Amino acid sequence: MNDSALTPERILAAAEEVLRRYGRGKATVVDVAQALGVSHGSVYRHFASKAALRDAVLRGWLERMMAPLRAIAASRTAPPARLRQWLATLRSIKRDKALGEPELFATYGALAADAREVIGEHVEHLREQITSIVAAGVASGDFRQVDARATALAIFDATSRFHYPGMAHLWGTPGEDAAFAQLVDLLLAGLAPTTAPPRRRKSAG
Structure with a gap:
């Protein structure tokens, strides 16, 4: 060339x-x-070092994964359904890569281990997207009044079992789909607006 x-x-x-x-x-x-x-x-002349080149490759790979998640976060779907779809898509992206191309997934995992700054940026972008969905749910009344940022961090940590590469060895085991659905149901139930319990009628006696 x-x-x-x-x-x-x-x-x-x-x-x-x-x-x-x-x-x-x-x-x-x-x-x-x-x-x-x-x-x-x-x-x-374009990349100052091997590390710079590898970081750029990793950023490109992560950016392609982020595209569908960014679209979901920006959609007008009702926040509970949006959060469920976003979490399911994140899980599906990671799982498909790990199970469909295990060697390539491991290769990028090795690159990620040497690129803490790039991974830190990636994780922060994911947390920001969850924050935006939670904030939208609070504003619409679909979620109870919570600190959107703190709640997003908790959701990200709670679901890491299904998207953190270090747990990839479990993603193909039986019961994974049911376990994921149960966790998301639990998280959404915890975000649902609270309602006051019905008043008991006083007895006539």
């Missing part, structure tokens, strides 16, 4: 393909440069 045609997007696409084919150990700047047919110096 002519160096003048080299762009960050082309480099990232090549890096992803190298990761897919050979795993994390071969995703060096030199490996990516060889795949593109350019010198490693050409790649360094």
Whole structure:
């Protein structure tokens, strides 16, 4: 490839393909440069280091996962149904990757372990989306009056069993769907507006 045609997007696409084919150990700047047919110096003009290149690849992968979640969070679906759909979609995205492409999922997991800043940004974006859904539910009266941010953090932590990569070894076991549905039902029940219990009629005696 002519160096003048080299762009960050082309480099990232090549890096992803190298990761897919050979795993994390071969995703060096030199490996990516060889795949593109350019010198490693050409790649360094766009990405200052191997870590910068890997972080960019990871960000792109996470961004693609975020797109459907962002759309759900911004939708006008009733907040309880929106929260259920958002949590189910997050779980489905992670589960499909882990069970459908386990080697690639493990490769990206290894990249994530070395990219705390990127993962921190990703987790914060997820929490912000939950916060927006909870806040919408409080405003509409579908949820009781709660601190939207604190509640979002609690929901994220409570459901981590179903989306944290470290728990992926459990995602294919029997009963997972039922356990997830039960947890979401419990969370939504806890967010439901409270109603005063009916007054007891005084006895005539």
